[in-house]
Amino acid sequence: MYKIVDKKQLNEAVELMVIKAPYVARKCEPGQFIILRADNNSERIPLTIADYNREEETVTIIYQVVGYSTKVLYEKQVGDSVVDFVGPLGKPTELKKHKKVLGIGGGVGAAPLYPQIRKLHEMGVEVDVILGGRSDEYIILEEEFKAVTKNLYFATNDGSKGKEGFVTDILNELIANGEEYDEVIAIGPLVMMKAVVGITKPLNIQTAVSLNPVMIDGTGMCGGCRVTVGNEIKFACVDGPDFDGLLVDFDECLRRQNMYKEEEHSCRIGLEGGQNNA
Secondary structure: OEEEEEEEEOOOOEEEEEEEOHHHHHHOOOOOEEEEEOOOOOOOEEEEEEEEEOOOOEEEEEEEOOOHHHHHHHHOOEOEEEOEEEEEEOOOOOOOOOOEEEEEEEHHHHHHHHHHHHHHHHOOOEEEEEEEEOOHHHOOOHHHHHOOOOEEEEEEOOOOOOEEOOHHHHHHHHHHOOOOOOEEEEEOOHHHHHHHHHHHOOOOOEEEEEOOOOOOOOOOOOOOOEEEEOOEEEEHHHHOOEEEHHHEOHHHHHHHHHOOHHHHHHHHHHOHHHOOOO
């Protein structure tokens, strides 16, 4: 059993939770993930590690309430426990000591982006970050990013914070203004990461993305998280979740993601009102 030591609601659909998990906290690195079960009747949920504290032996996760199991997790309180907290899983991100890096986080994609940006900052790399969301309230971890970036930009669909538009609009502006980056790290919805690569690939800017396909066991056995990278079959749980974005077959990822829309709908039936706009 793994005790919940803190939790905080970041917006109407997203929550931060800190869990006492000594082994994971000692071993985990940016880019890795865990699989948890909230209780004995819940599904296995893969979640990227958003932060960790080795001294306090805690791991921070950030998740969106989108189905039955995340609703069960959401209803747990500080002092309660989750039954399983397996990890760290996946490969740590290979962070390079570049001169200048641009991070791009879309929605809850900011959560797995943060530990990578923090570590780059600790390595002495100059880092700019673009955070995007539907509106101001969907921008998360703003203060945390401020502490480790030189320039922090915002893009929201309704213009309630930063530029009205998409993160790619700011990326295009930065490039047009002569900003040069050794690497771009983009984490968010597949369509966002595909759009970012659509800009960086013609310019041959090294671009890392983090893929989160359907995942069951986290060991490469089930094959659910199969992706194609550089014309090779990879499994996000053991070969990733971070990959060279310039080599990812995003169209295939999007097709496979849409295969499970009907099952996702069924999963949401247990939610109040039968729907959730997360």
